[in-house]
Amino acid sequence: MRNGYLYGLFDFPMTRIQDELITSIQSALLNLFQIENADVVLQETKKEFEGTFTFVVFPFTKQAGMAPPQIAQKIGEYVLENLHGISKFQVVQGFLNFSLADIIWAEALISLQNDPKPYHLASKNEKILIEYSSPNTNKPLHLGHLRNNFLGFSVAQILQAGGYEVIKTNLVNDRGIHICKSMLAYQKMGQGETPSTSGIKGDHLVGKYYVAFDKAYKAEMEVLIAQGVDPEKAKSQAPIMMEAQAMLLAWEQGDAEVIRLWEMMNEWVLSGFEKSYAQMGVRFDKIYRESNTYLLGKKIVDEGLQSGTFFKKEDQSVWINLEAEGLDEKLVLRKDGTSVYITQDMGTAQLKFEDFGAKKSVYVVGNEQDYHFEVLFHILKKLQKPYSFGNYHLSYGMVDLPSGKMKSREGTVVDADDLMAEMVQTARERTTELGKIEGFSAAELDALFNQLGLGALKYFLLKVDPKKRMLFNPLESIDFQGNTGPFVQYTHARICSMIRKAKEQAIDFQLENMNETELIASEQELIYLLGMYKARIEEAAAQYSPAVITQYAYDVAKQFNKLYNEVSILNEENAIKRNIRLTLADLTGKTIREAFELLGIQSPERM
Template identity: 60%
Template structure:
């Protein structure tokens, strides 16, 4: 906001918009600070480290609640020098060229793009400098032939440029670079914007989901017999499941509207519907255990006829591995999410058509319990692949 104010003031004093944006005192201070940082200025680096520690500590808390972990971190501060080496290499190979002010550029007009800055005139790096260094480093560490960048579609142009540069430089892994460009998420109140100050805080959103799950679950009376700690755990499981599933059930490339209230419903294509279906089967398995039914060792030879809802469920269960493979090939968790919803829906139809414990034939009863157990196992494994927990009881 302060920067915008300064730009406006400079324009009032006769500068063009472009000039004002380049000459605003705040921007000049920031550029000076970056030069000092790259020159390893003690005071600037100490401040940078302190602020980074705050940021990473906050990230860690958020990721922990999301159930997200990373095997490897790459820091821009650790890759910009590698990027500068690549700029030197590109100049030697004739891939890059220098302008009068000393800045280094790449000409991608032949590839349908334009000229792109890869190093500033004062020698400081830009995002693309660091990303070139990171690309090489990832290859050095893992010998990758495929690298998927999961970044919002606002960065489509940036990654198009990066990948074309790495191919022009003759990198062996160049053809395996892929941008999984995901669509933006809107809330009913407006777009989730980080750069313009109307930030939707991830921690607040997660807490809102857990609170909504608590309210909804209490209203439906689904926590009978739960103590306080168990109820809190269930709300967390349902809230986070609702949030993740609602986001993942949409093809990642599509822009979407996130509706907290709709996502927490126990009916329809939602995480809680699948979670509730799993809890229902877990309850059936506990009852089978109570009556001493050992369905794992049962002999199903007495089952002479498979009902239509049973055969549909068996066909669906058989599709699980294929759906995982398809989701992987298409970079789309939505394929798996849709499959799990279809499976849960089909199980509920089977359960309504053929009440399990009203069955008098012991062989058929054991078969239906075994079929239920296999469905629960598949739902649990599938939801885990989406990063979602399923409760044993509700």
């Protein structure tokens, strides 16, 4: 049960009444029961009871020396008499429920409408850098990457709305042994095919050879094992693996032919990724490439060696001892002098700081790398880097299939491009079936199907708490009804339609003389929710969680639809009531649009 504390809006009437209510209850406890400095916390009143704020009196029974309902009754009477904004109270066991006076609701609505900066928190005057996506250039993107990209983009949007200056970065892992694997397989089996000769999107073409390498590698291992070689040794002794390692060394030494192959294949992959990113709707301020940062990483290793933070073993490999931190020894440079994953991360961290000077840095990377980031952050601290204290690993859960984890090498993945295309196609079918698309041009229809399909997909992936692993069943299509993106989009379109009609009828829905107007519960609840917007942004930013926003957007849409079905809005005969409702509808539509903006989801005006 949340405590229901609204904030964010300066002088928001509901925030004020909430504070006043707390003070009044404290005063009641003092005057009636001689309880000093009571820690009074209010909660939202549960839906099935009348009221807005609830005070739980159980904790005070001993001190008050009275049964809970009697305490509640006495406090209720005291507050009712002393606080104008409270219109009534009800006691249910030890729960004291307060209802707010109509004037408070009226003031709250007016305040919402007049807020000059309704959808952003005050600037925190702080830069925060967020790294997400971070693909490997040896295979196409899959469903796991979609979660990463949507999450990273959304968290960036949320932090921005939360008052930070946000820099979005992408670290492309474009070098390393895994890249050499697809290069080598292509060299052996590619027969010169290219994206244009094969008609295969570049990233998919390269991915094909990554899978081919793994297949050949496994075959060779089997042969070795059949010859009696120890399976562990077979892993490193398979000829094709040794060739890949040789290729990596050649790459680091600048071998012209290897570099040329690498550049060509990376180009294929990256142009493929660009198309995928465009379809996802994600953007970056700066793209880093591991091939440009690993040397800086090596330099940092040298520095660390000199300062004694790192040490060298007999075989020339370089390590750090993190046993004092509760971890173990960790390799930072191979014996052959080539860099490992964490080497380049040190370089990238340094480069980012030089480029932007942000003290805070968020890494959106799956929870399978928890240990890696723990190590990295410890290393940066031991190196006494100025950017070593604001690091946060946004560790999100894997997307699992019913059969278990997705594995690129084994081909058990849901491809990102395919899935997005399927979602758009499903949107097309659903929308066509419903037949509400008269007057749309072909281009408008395509845009709509994209917005709906991607909206459904993004919402589906973002509504789950990022930290938790989630399940995707390819056999069950993602819903367009219920707690989904299209449901919220639909509510938005419905509101837009109504506002359009109001304008056509030249209705100017100004709020005047509404002070004595009694609002029904559904209207009050909607005002309450709209007043929570900034609090939710703050919460989502603090938790790095778009799920907070999806839940909020759903609550708002749900509440509006409830109101929509209960009363007439545009057709309400009482002009004051009609204007109140149109104002509410208008604010609801804008709030949904803004909230969805934070999720990277577009809100169509018609659908």
